[in-house]
Every structure is written in C-alpha cells, then in structure tokens.
Amino acid sequence: MANKLPLVTIKGKKDGLILLLNDRCSYEELISELKEKLSGQGSYFHEGPLISVKVEVGNRYLTKEDREEIQDIIRSEKQLFVAEIVSNVLSKDEAEELRKQEQLTTLRQIIRSGQEVMIEGDILLIGDVNPGGKIMATGNVYVLGALRGIAHAGFKGREDKVIVASVMKPSQLMIADVISRSPDIINDGNRVMEYAFVDQQTKQISVERLQTLFRRSLESAERL
Amino acid sequence: MGEAIVITSGKGGVGKTTTTANIGTALALQNKKVCLVDTDIGLRNLDVIMGLENRIIYDIVDVAEGRCKLSQTLIKDKRFECLKLVPAAQSKDKTSITPEQMKDIVDELKRDFDYVLIDCPAGIEQGFKNAVAGADQSIVVTTPENSAVRDADRIIGLLEKEESVASPKLIINRIRNHMMKSGGMLEIDEILDVLAIDLLGVVVDDEEVISASNKGEPIALNPSSRASIGYRNIARRILGESVPLMSLDENKGFFSRMKKLLGMR
Structure with a gap:
C-alpha cells in the first residue's frame, strides 16, 4: 500500500475548485487525508478572493452529519466555501420521498363539505371540490371540475407550485405559506380555465388564464 | 322483505319530519305497508305531525331496552290500516340507543312492511349514526338556501361513506318559484351542480303544509295542494325504483309542469 493513489484529488477550474474524494476507502481515512491535504497547502488558500469548492464524493453515501463535517473542514480554510456536495447515491428513504414528490395521484370523487384530501406529490382530481371541502398537495393541484372549496398547493413550502381548475371559484387558495381568499363579490362572467400561482414580485397569489401557464413554465423551467 | 329509507338533511328545520310523514302517507x-320510525329521541315530532301523539304507550327505547x-x-x-309509526322516546337522549339495536329494530320491521321510513334528527352525531344504521336507501332533504345546501353536501359525504346505504337521492323542499326566478333563491340546477346526486323530487312552499301539520293531518291527504302533488310524485318515483331511475329531464318536465301550475295562479 506504499504508492497508493491519493484519496483526495484537488482540481482547479475557472470558477473554483473541485475536490474529488475517493469512494472506496474508509470514511475515517478520507477525512484525515482531506484535513492533511488542505492544511498541507499552507497559506496557499489564505489570501486572495473567496474560492468556491464543489465536492464530488462519487458512489459514497453521506449522512447529514458527514456532510456537515466535510463542510466544516473545508470552511476552516479561510478563503474556501462549499458550493455543493455531489453524491451519486441516495438512501432508500430519500429516493422514496423523491418519487412521492414527483408522482401524480388521480382521484375520481367529489370532495364534499367537511372532507379533506391530502396527497404527497401532484394531485389530479376528476370531480369538484365543494364549499367546505379541502384539497391539499405537496405538489401541484389540478382540478378537472369546479373548485369551490379550499385548495392548498406546495403545502410543505414549495412556492413554485400552482393550482389549476376548470372552474375557479375557490373560497380560499393557499400556495406554500401564501394565502388568498376570494373576493366577496364574484363576477360570474368568465368561464375559462384558470390557474393560480405565487407572483414572485408581490409574493401574493395571482390568477391567470390557463393558456399562459406554459410561458411561466418556460421562464422557470428549472424550478418547476 | 321491505326497504328501509332514511330521510336526513344535516341542517335542522328543512322539513325532514314533514317529508317523512308525507311520503309515508x-x-x-x-x-303499501309503511312503517315510520322516529329516531329523534328527546325531540320527537313525527307523532305530532301524524296526529298520533296521544296514542303513544311504548317507544323505541323501550324496545331497545x-x-x-x-x-x-x-x-x-x-x-290508513297499512301505515304504522314507531315513536321516539321523549324523556331520553340520543345515546340511549345504539346503532346495532337500531339496525335490529329496522331489520325486524323490514320483514313486515314494504317500506320503513326512518326520520333522522338534525346533526351528524350519534342520532344520525343511529338513523343510518339500518337503512338501505337514503333521501337528503334540502331547501334552496346556501346554508342548507352546504349541510346537505356534508351529509351526502357521510352517507357515501356508509357501505350499506345506496347513494343518496335529493328532495328540494320549500321552493318558491318567484324567488328562484328573481335570483333570491338558489335555482334547482345550481343545487344539483354542487351536490351532484340524483333528484328525487321537488316540493313547493305551501302555507297549507303548516296548517295541515298543526292539525295532525299530513298534506299529502289533500289532493288539491301543490305540495301534496310534489309528495305524491316522490312516492311514485320511490315505487318505481325497481324500474330504472327517472332521468333528470323527467324531473325538469315535472318542474315545468309545476311552473305552469304556479303561472295559472
């Protein structure tokens, strides 16, 4: 084991450093070599502008604590900050959670007064939400019917989620933590499909014709 | 083996008891051999509307106990020889009978009668659970008011969860045609739009219903009253239920006939 490959490889890029961490050695070995490598650079990182560091750990799973430890070690060098830590591995729970958030659940029912439906991910309701009923999703809410009750999209905090309804006559709309209630006098004229979203400028819920949703998705393609 | 139909509404005062008495009549x-069952223990009314108050000796709680x-x-x-009433107790409350006991009573009645009509108390608590326990069919009564429709919606949601009860049918009670036209009342189509269940019939608002109830003679006995015609039509539709259900158009037809009647006035 004399001339082994280094466990930590530092690469320089235009926009910062990339730390490649070996994924086959033990975690302890890796940490000690990381500390050695960084302090071994002497005062090299102590002057000049801030340098962003991207850490690539390959096929190694890092717990939250491991991530924090690595961040702390890198931050202990004054001029370095961690931009991101990239791992190819997800835990089963994380993968499950991700799948849940991405999936679309289809429901065929009328959500009547006093009934609440809560879904992880997006929900497609084929039916109405009646006054006094509530539909909630961590993702988007799509109602193929009349929305007359309460709808809450992105209820774990995602402000980029939307509420879509064939007939948009809600008593309340919520997206993440933003709440809006319907005006006390509702004009009955328009029968177009609409969607509700959080206007990033005003931080309030706006309602637009559904036809304009695709533009919004283009603008924020990476967020949606 | 007869059929047990629960008549319910959620909200109080929309005419459940009057409807029960009149459909029964x-x-x-x-x-048809009909038995009316009052489950509004503690606040019984059905016996008063039927004019049978003074004949009560035993009540439903006595049977349960x-x-x-x-x-x-x-x-x-x-x-009518073929019409019977099981009265509720007046001195007890809703907890003095269990849904299981209620079901046993209704099952026993179903053996002897063609129709067992169960008059449900207002609310969604114990009294509602008792009333629904033995039912095969359900009728939801509402009036053309937002509050009544909201409560009807809630009750329909609860009834749809009951596996033994067929999907509920709607009766819209106390319709005032001139108010519907002027927009002061919800229209029938608006109500059906929200509740999305089959319409069993509509009953117009008629002062005679009140005076008949006070006399202990259900309005359905009076063939000239408009409300009576509404109840009689509902009864016919119930009888026809072994045949395919009437479509909504038929109901509209029925309603336009009612409109004509009103127009003649």
Whole structure:
C-alpha cells in the first residue's frame, strides 16, 4: 500500500475548485487525508478572493452529519466555501420521498363539505371540490371540475407550485405559506380555465388564464 | 322483505319530519305497508305531525331496552290500516340507543312492511349514526338556501361513506318559484351542480303544509295542494325504483309542469 493513489484529488477550474474524494476507502481515512491535504497547502488558500469548492464524493453515501463535517473542514480554510456536495447515491428513504414528490395521484370523487384530501406529490382530481371541502398537495393541484372549496398547493413550502381548475371559484387558495381568499363579490362572467400561482414580485397569489401557464413554465423551467 | 329509507338533511328545520310523514302517507295511499320510525329521541315530532301523539304507550327505547315487544310500540294511523309509526322516546337522549339495536329494530320491521321510513334528527352525531344504521336507501332533504345546501353536501359525504346505504337521492323542499326566478333563491340546477346526486323530487312552499301539520293531518291527504302533488310524485318515483331511475329531464318536465301550475295562479 506504499504508492497508493491519493484519496483526495484537488482540481482547479475557472470558477473554483473541485475536490474529488475517493469512494472506496474508509470514511475515517478520507477525512484525515482531506484535513492533511488542505492544511498541507499552507497559506496557499489564505489570501486572495473567496474560492468556491464543489465536492464530488462519487458512489459514497453521506449522512447529514458527514456532510456537515466535510463542510466544516473545508470552511476552516479561510478563503474556501462549499458550493455543493455531489453524491451519486441516495438512501432508500430519500429516493422514496423523491418519487412521492414527483408522482401524480388521480382521484375520481367529489370532495364534499367537511372532507379533506391530502396527497404527497401532484394531485389530479376528476370531480369538484365543494364549499367546505379541502384539497391539499405537496405538489401541484389540478382540478378537472369546479373548485369551490379550499385548495392548498406546495403545502410543505414549495412556492413554485400552482393550482389549476376548470372552474375557479375557490373560497380560499393557499400556495406554500401564501394565502388568498376570494373576493366577496364574484363576477360570474368568465368561464375559462384558470390557474393560480405565487407572483414572485408581490409574493401574493395571482390568477391567470390557463393558456399562459406554459410561458411561466418556460421562464422557470428549472424550478418547476 | 321491505326497504328501509332514511330521510336526513344535516341542517335542522328543512322539513325532514314533514317529508317523512308525507311520503309515508303518499305510499300508504298507494296501498303499501309503511312503517315510520322516529329516531329523534328527546325531540320527537313525527307523532305530532301524524296526529298520533296521544296514542303513544311504548317507544323505541323501550324496545331497545327490552321492556316491550316491537309489535307493541307500533301505532296504527288514524286513516290508513297499512301505515304504522314507531315513536321516539321523549324523556331520553340520543345515546340511549345504539346503532346495532337500531339496525335490529329496522331489520325486524323490514320483514313486515314494504317500506320503513326512518326520520333522522338534525346533526351528524350519534342520532344520525343511529338513523343510518339500518337503512338501505337514503333521501337528503334540502331547501334552496346556501346554508342548507352546504349541510346537505356534508351529509351526502357521510352517507357515501356508509357501505350499506345506496347513494343518496335529493328532495328540494320549500321552493318558491318567484324567488328562484328573481335570483333570491338558489335555482334547482345550481343545487344539483354542487351536490351532484340524483333528484328525487321537488316540493313547493305551501302555507297549507303548516296548517295541515298543526292539525295532525299530513298534506299529502289533500289532493288539491301543490305540495301534496310534489309528495305524491316522490312516492311514485320511490315505487318505481325497481324500474330504472327517472332521468333528470323527467324531473325538469315535472318542474315545468309545476311552473305552469304556479303561472295559472
């Protein structure tokens, strides 16, 4: 084991450093070599502008604590900050959670007064939400019917989620933590499909014709 | 083996008891053996509307607690041999009977009667659970008001969860045609739009209903009253239920006939 490959490889890029961490050695070995490598650079990182560091750990799973430890070690060098830590591995729970958030659940029912439906991910309701009923999703809410009750999209905090309804006559709309209630006098004229979203400028819920949703998705393609 | 139909509404005062009494009477007019069951324990009214208050000796709680046989509680109607009433207790409350006991009573009645009409108390608590326990069919009564429709929606949601009860049918009670036209009342189509269940019938608002109830004579006995015609039509539709259900158009037709009647006035 004399001339082994280094466990930590530092690469320089235009926009910062990339730390490649070996994924086959033990975690302890890796940490000690990381500390050695960084302090071994002497005062090299102590002057000049801030340098962003991207850490690539390959096929190694890092717990939250491991991530924090690595961040702390890198931050202990004054001029370095961690931009991101990239791992190819997800835990089963994380993968499950991700799948849940991405999936679309289809429901065929009328959500009547006093009934609440809560879904992880997006929900497609084929039916109405009646006054006094509530539909909630961590993702988007799509109602193929009349929305007359309460709808809450992105209820774990995602402000980029939307509420879509064939007939948009809600008593309340919520997206993440933003709440809006319907005006006390509702004009009955328009029968177009609409969607509700959080206007990033005003931080309030706006309602637009559904036809304009695709533009919004283009603008924020990476967020949606 | 007869059929048990629960008549419910969620909200109080929309005419559940009046509807029960009148559908019962209208079915009896068609020579069906009908038993009315009052489950509004503590606030019984059905006996008053039927004019049978003074004949009550035993009530439904007495049966549940084994103090008498079910046949002893049956009160025969003044006018029809085939119409009976099981009265509620007035001095007890809703918890003095369980849904299981209720189901046993209704099952026993179903053996002897063509129709068992269960008058449900207002609310969604114990009294509602008791009333629904033995039912095969359900009728939701509402009036053309937002609050009543909201409560009807809630009740429909609860009824849809009951596996033993068929999907509920709607009766819209106390319709005032001139108010519907002027927009002061919800229209029938608006109500059906929200509730999305089959319409069993509509009953117009009629002062005679009140005076008839006070006399202890259900309005359905009076063939000239407009409300009576509404109840009789509902009874006919119930009888026809073994045949395919009437479509909504038929109801509209019925309603336009009612409109004509009103126009003649």
